[in-house]
Amino acid sequence: MGRLNRDTLIALVLLVFCGVMFSASLEIEVTNYGTMQSSVWPQAVLVVLTAFSLGLLGQSILKPRTGEVPADGSSGGLGKYRNAVIVYALFFLFLMTLDFLGMLLGGIGFVFLALTFLGEPSLKRVPLHLLVAVATVGIMWSIFTFGLGVLLPDGELLQLN
Template sequence: MSLNRDVVVALLLLLLCGVFFWESGNIQLTDYGQMDSTVWPRIILGALLVASLIYLWQALRGAASEGASPAPKAGPGGLAGWFRRYRNALLCYALFLTFLLTLPILGMLLGGILFVFAALTVLGRPSLKLVPLHAAIAVGTVGAMWAVFTFGLRVFLPEGVLISFQ
């Protein structure tokens, strides 16, 4: 057994799960709900606990560090090299900023579909054959999420100017 970086991170995640679970007892109880206020936070913490335990198990086995990709080769430095290295992350931030700025106009449904479609198209392989698949994934996932929140959970999501459901 070696105490590598992955083991330390997994142990810290498990410690945080314990602290958060303990602190979830301090959540204010409401009387208008049908279930306790701590149910959903504890479900999420349970999933995080399971994922952290799997991570710790893999780290102790050595699988987490064996399957790691080799360090990237040093490319050209400077600002251009930095942009090239962090291209995908910067594109995601730019797409999300565009989503947030257009949310009052497009609304959650249309804006979310366009955001997911743009993210899949920009970050994936450049191929016109994949565009219909990206569109189907965007419409299906965002539409399902919107339906669950709107009809199942009765959450009011931003509608926007273009599409109004009232």
């Protein structure tokens, strides 16, 4: 058997993680309210993650990767992770401004900036990005606030309560 590739190693680590977390989910306290046990949703997520990890493990064993060159001709490196780094930076900024902006304005800002930085770099797209951000975050905020009765952070800038 050859050397383990990165996908195989990650799949094995994820499977061990899923096993440990599933074992820990059996220790979740059973509450006397509600219709389901408290462990149902964590276990459902872990089952899906386990299935995906098994798929990754099977794919990495059956079709091991060779020395692939990216299609754009770049050598990889940090530029390969540009979009992920941008999204993590924007999410960190969203979390840091959550107390001031609140969920509604912060969410709109996050989606707008993500679309603008990751989408087609054109000024004519900015109004569309703003419309999509306001519509999607506004609809989700309304569903959680009015439909489900979840108290989302208001922020200091926009006091809704």
